Amino acid sequence: MNPLHQQALAETRRYFFGRCAAGLGTAALASVLNPRLLAGETATAPDAASLGMMPSLHHKPTAKRVIWLFMADAPSQLDLFDYKPKLQEEYDKDLPESVRMGQRITTMTSGQARFPVAPSIFTFQQHGKHGAWLSELLPHTAGIVDDITIVKSVFTEAINHDPAITFIQTGSEIPGRPSMGAWVSYGIGSPNEDLPAFVVLHSRLASGSQSQALFSRLWGSGFLPTRHQGVALRSSGDPVLYLSNPPGVDQQTRRRMLDGLAALNEKRLGVKGDPEIQARISQYEMAFRMQTSVPELTDISGEPQDVLDMYGPEVTEPGTYAYNCLLARRLAERGVRFTQVFLRGWDHHGNLPKQIPQLSKAMDQPTAALLKDLKQRGMLDDTLVVWGGEFGRTVYSQGTLTQDNYGRDHHPRNFTMWLAGGGVKRGLVYGETDDFSYNVTENPVHIHDLNATILHCLGVDHERLTYRFQGRDFRLTDVHGKVVREILA
Numbered sequence: 150m151n152p153l154h155q156q157a158l159a160e161t162r163r164y165f166f167g168r169c170a171a172g173l174g175t176a177a178l179a180s181v182l183n184p185r186l187l188a189g190e191t192a193t194a195p196d197a198a199s200l201g202m203m204p205s206l207h208h209k210p211t212a213k214r215v216i217w218l219f220m221a222d223a224p225s226q227l228d229l230f231d232y233k234p235k236l237q238e239e240y241d242k243d244l245p246e247s248v249r250m251g252q253r254i255t256t257m258t259s260g261q262a263r264f265p266v267a268p269s270i271f272t273f274q275q276h277g278k279h280g281a282w283l284s285e286l287l288p289h290t291a292g293i294v295d296d297i298t299i300v301k302s303v304f305t306e307a308i309n310h311d312p313a314i315t316f317i318q319t320g321s322e323i324p325g326r327p328s329m330g331a332w333v334s335y336g337i338g339s340p341n342e343d344l345p346a347f348v349v350l351h352s353r354l355a356s357g358s359q360s361q362a363l364f365s366r367l368w369g370s371g372f373l374p375t376r377h378q379g380v381a382l383r384s385s386g387d388p389v390l391y392l393s394n395p396p397g398v399d400q401q402t403r404r405r406m407l408d409g410l411a412a413l414n415e416k417r418l419g420v421k422g423d424p425e426i427q428a429r430i431s432q433y434e435m436a437f438r439m440q441t442s443v444p445e446l447t448d449i450s451g452e453p454q455d456v457l458d459m460y461g462p463e464v465t466e467p468g469t470y471a472y473n474c475l476l477a478r479r480l481a482e483r484g485v486r487f488t489q490v491f492l493r494g495w496d497h498h499g500n501l502p503k504q505i506p507q508l509s510k511a512m513d514q515p516t517a518a519l520l521k522d523l524k525q526r527g528m529l530d531d532t533l534v535v536w537g538g539e540f541g542r543t544v545y546s547q548g549t550l551t552q553d554n555y556g557r558d559h560h561p562r563n564f565t566m567w568l569a570g571g572g573v574k575r576g577l578v579y580g581e582t583d584d585f586s587y588n589v590t591e592n593p594v595h596i597h598d599l600n601a602t603i604l605h606c607l608g609v610d611h612e613r614l615t616y617r618f619q620g621r622d623f624r625l626t627d628v629h630g631k632v633v634r635e636i637l638a
Contacts, residue, residue: 206337210608211572211638212533215333216477217489218516221314222360222496225542225557226565228269228505231301231586232282236268236544239585244545248587255308257498257547258558264545266585267555270502279576286509289517295576296520296529297536297569298636302580302589305540305561305596310361310496313539313561317596318367320625327371327616329600330487332625334377335370336614337607341484343442347379348480350490352470355508358494368489372618374424379489382476384468388443400440446479459521461514471515478522481532495538498547499556520569533571533606540564544585563589566599572606574638597630605632 227233244264258264271284277294290297307313312322319326327335330347339346349368354360368379382388394403411430418426449457449465452475463469470492477488494508516536523529541564542557563582569575581591601611604625611630615622 206608207610207613208605208608210606211531212570212606213531214481214485215330215487215533215535215571215603215607216481216519217329217487217535218474218477218519218537219489219491220495220512220536220538221363221491221493222310223313223538223540223542223559223564224495224508225269225497225501225505226301226563227542227544227557227586228271228501229284229287229509230282230299230565230567231563231582232273232284233268233544233584233586234273235584236266239266240268241265241550244585244587248583248585250588252562253308254543255559258543258545261547264543265550266544267546267550267557270553277576279578281576281578284509286506287513289513293517293520293569296524297567297575298573298577298579299565299567300579300594300599300633300636301563301565301582302592303537303564303566303594303596303599304589305564307540308559308561310539310559311364313559314361314363314367317539317599319371320597320600320627324364324366325371326623327373327377327625328366328368328379329603329625330368330379330489331370331373331377332614333487333604333607333609335373335616336604336609337486339484339486343438344446344480344483344485345380345439346486347377348485348488349379349381350473350476350488351381351384351468352473352490352492353384353468354494355511358504358508359496359498360493361496363491363493372623373616374427379487382443382447384472388447389439393440403440442483446483447476449475449479456522459518461518463511464515470511471518474515474519475522478519478526478528481523481528482526497542497556498558500554501556502554523570529570531571533573533603534569535566535603536568537566538564541586544587560587562587568602568636572638574636577636579633579636592635594633595629597626598633601626601630602633602636606637 242265244266269284271286273282273284275281276283276291281294281299283291283294305313305316307316307322315324316322318328334346347368351363365381368381370376370378380389387393394400414426414430418430447467457464460471460475464471464475466472470490473490477490480488492512497504520529520534523532523534541560541562543560545558547556547558563586579592580589580594582588583590604611604614611624611626615624617623
């Protein structure tokens, strides 16, 4: 909702309740229909999301929530999903110009005298009812392949990490736009009053991994009200800074302090009508409720041993990817609308054959366990799980190519992602690439199409979820995007 519209509505409501004889009766009726509406938390007219209500969706949703397992730094599709057996015949030959067709490359390899083709050294086998090809690095994913749709034809325009990850997260390579989780929070809110609608979990780096930085704007709210930004949980100390009361301050004292602060903010809000003041009030109240909800969320001591074993040996260590996958399931159970789990370290410009097995091992079992866990609890049908990074990796080697060592540069022309649950078909492989995994040859899926499809599963028309800012209506997919209906159940 536009801030000017919010202020206008707030003034109209104050006038109505203050001067109309029927005001009290209407207020009483409203309190019955929605007790939170007059609970003293707001002084401006809130949008449905700020009340935690599910507004009128554009169509019936197939997913209630999203868990995005984001493989930051771009995993190699050639070594995980995109099996290219003919590449063995092309070993150390120059990438044909008929394949590259003058497409731009990064400055990290543009100075190379040649671009030698580097086939994957890892073996592939077919798995599942439909014979999907998977690398030996993904034995646990092989066990869930009939529950996922593998999309091999995703592509983007961005060729470097920061613009690429900004693009897929916000729909623009230029920083400052709202992230997808913020759009979801703004559009449909959350049924949970004690946890944020959008939660971010960072997984610690594997030993020896190289990684790009992740900036908080990637889960920020941009020009949307700040209450829709993602809340990142920390892996050590308080999961959220200052969650615990300082020494000498008990819960009753904190409550009195917040009540006094809210009164001051309400007074200022009545003068200025600034919706950010309302956001501040809401955030203070959420923080107070999180003092109880977050410790309960992060206490996994009550999880059955067979569930812990399913996620792997690192599941009890806060900050590990395994722990965060389990936490993602617990967040989903508690009604959190959008959870993003980051796993960095896939930036394998060199020494890929030695580094990718280590990271794949840390990722593979917990990822498969998350799907199995959701499925056995009856939650996979209405939870959309997304796996993937910001772009792919080149077929040619960055640096010296040997029989047992190579690196791969950034490749935006095609990469692999997969989706599961929440209205997506199961056991499907969608899209195709050429024999060099360099160009999409069938069913291209732009990242705007991906984001449009995710919103569609949540019951949202990506063309209608808009926010007016600086004189124009913005949306996550900008002026692009189409729902990939072929992958929907």
